[in-house]
Amino acid sequence: MQEIPLGFVAGTIIKRIDWAEHLFSLRVQAPSSAFPTPAYVAGQFSKLGALNEQNEWVRRAYSMVNKPCLNGDNLELEFLVIEIPDGKLTPLLGHKHVGDEVIVGTLPAGFMTINEVPQATQDLWMLSTGTGIGPFLALLEDIEACQRFEHLVLVHAVRTQEELVYKDAIIALMKAYQGKLRYVPIVSREVVSGALNGRIPQHIQAGTLEKAAHLPLSQQHSFLYLCGNPNMIRDTRDVLQQLGYKKHLRREAGQFSFENYW
Numbered sequence: 439m440q441e442i443p444l445g446f447v448a449g450t451i452i453k454r455i456d457w458a459e460h461l462f463s464l465r466v467q468a469p470s471s472a473f474p475t476p477a478y479v480a481g482q483f484s485k486l487g488a489l490n491e492q493n494e495w496v497r498r499a500y501s502m503v504n505k506p507c508l509n510g511d512n513l514e515l516e517f518l519v520i521e522i523p524d525g526k527l528t529p530l531l532g533h534k535h536v537g538d539e540v541i542v543g544t545l546p547a548g549f550m551t552i553n554e555v556p557q558a559t560q561d562l563w564m565l566s567t568g569t570g571i572g573p574f575l576a577l578l579e580d581i582e583a584c585q586r587f588e589h590l591v592l593v594h595a596v597r598t599q600e601e602l603v604y605k606d607a608i609i610a611l612m613k614a615y616q617g618k619l620r621y622v623p624i625v626s627r628e629v630v631s632g633a634l635n636g637r638i639p640q641h642i643q644a645g646t647l648e649k650a651a652h653l654p655l656s657q658q659h660s661f662l663y664l665c666g667n668p669n670m671i672r673d674t675r676d677v678l679q680q681l682g683y684k685k686h687l688r689r690e691a692g693q694f695s696f697e698n699y700w
């Protein structure tokens with residue numbers, strides 16, 4: 439094998455879930471000694487890499503879908519990946535199976551964590567498109583850390599129903615949160631019973647997102663995390679700013695923050 443680049447460690451795929459033709463999860467195990475302690479904070483991202491046909495490493499950022507999980511001397515990290523048809527890495531990952539090796543970045547990073555949410559926040563809204571739901575699932579796994587909120591709203595906007603991933607895990611979380619967690623699926627290219635149709639910014643503007651969540655959005659009580667498609671983030675930011683919400687900065691508290699995936 440080609441020498442592993444600095445800041446990476448060899449990992450083995452221990453589980454693969456195929457949600458749809460181009461959408462899958464990979465659970466990877468890697469020696470925990472290669473990571474800091476704690477290895478990362480729920481909501482952060484690391485990197486995955488694989489060798490291409492030219493025997494060169496291709497590396498990209500991916501959010502962990504799980505909170506840090508130790509299994510003996512190994513760390514288990516789960517990633518949700520959509521295959522970009524002409525992409526450099528995702529088609530390589532798409533061909534990986536249980537037992538195959540990938541490389542994993544050993545320095546996870548990112549600020550979309552519970553600690554970064556202003557203390558005064560009552561309700562945390564997590565708005566995602568596509569694979570952007572991943573870090574929110576990790577946040578929600580940390581039930582103890584999320585107890586400080588009165589309500590949690592997980593919004594997942596996808597093109598088709600089959601892309602509404604991790605449904606069983608979300609149902610289990612809703613039970614564990616005993617009414618605190620609300621889940622609002624949005625499907626844009628199909629009409630699906632139990633899901634909104636359309637896009638996130640449109641539903642904020644029309645008030646239909648609040649209605650579906652059975653919870654009012656307010657500058658005083660709500661904080662919003664946005665994750666995924668940069669166009670969704672731009673359009674949602676515009677709507678929120680029109681409504682008077684401000685981007686959150688460490689030096690000046692606001693009501694929303696985001697992570698662009700590309």
Ligand SMILES: Cc1cc2nc3c(=O)[nH]c(=O)nc-3n(C[C@H](O)[C@H](O)[C@H](O)COP(=O)(O)OP(=O)(O)OC[C@H]3O[C@@H](n4cnc5c(N)ncnc54)[C@H](O)[C@@H]3O)c2cc1C
Pocket residue numbers: 483498499500501502517518519520522524525526527528529568569570572697698699700
């Ligand atoms: C902080 C961070 C976290 C990320 N976490 C995830 C994750 O958990 N899961 C995941 O699938 N991706 C995630 N990404 C995107 C990922 O890093 C890669 O960009 C993506 O997988 C495409 O890689 P590629 O080499 O196949 O495509 P490339 O050859 O790099 O082509 C990139 C082009 O594909 C498009 N693109 C990239 N990502 C997406 C996407 N998710 N949906 C639609 N179009 C896209 C853009 O037009 C981009 O310019 C994350 C990115 C960042 C910055």
Ligand SMILES: NC(=O)c1ccc[n+]([C@@H]2O[C@H](COP(=O)([O-])OP(=O)(O)OC[C@H]3O[C@@H](n4cnc5c(N)ncnc54)[C@H](OP(=O)(O)O)[C@@H]3O)[C@@H](O)[C@H]2O)c1
Pocket residue numbers: 460520521522523567568569595596597598601624625626627636637638639667669670671673674
């Ligand atoms: N999803 C698939 O069937 C599929 C299959 C094969 C490959 N891929 C590849 O995967 C990539 C990612 O697919 P994806 O479905 O996860 O991502 P996506 O294109 O980001 O779509 C996810 C959701 O975001 C919405 N969205 C897009 N732009 C928005 C905006 N400006 N404001 C608000 N919402 C917006 C989409 O609505 P709209 O539907 O209205 O755009 C959709 O509901 C694609 O670019 C493609 O290369 C996708």
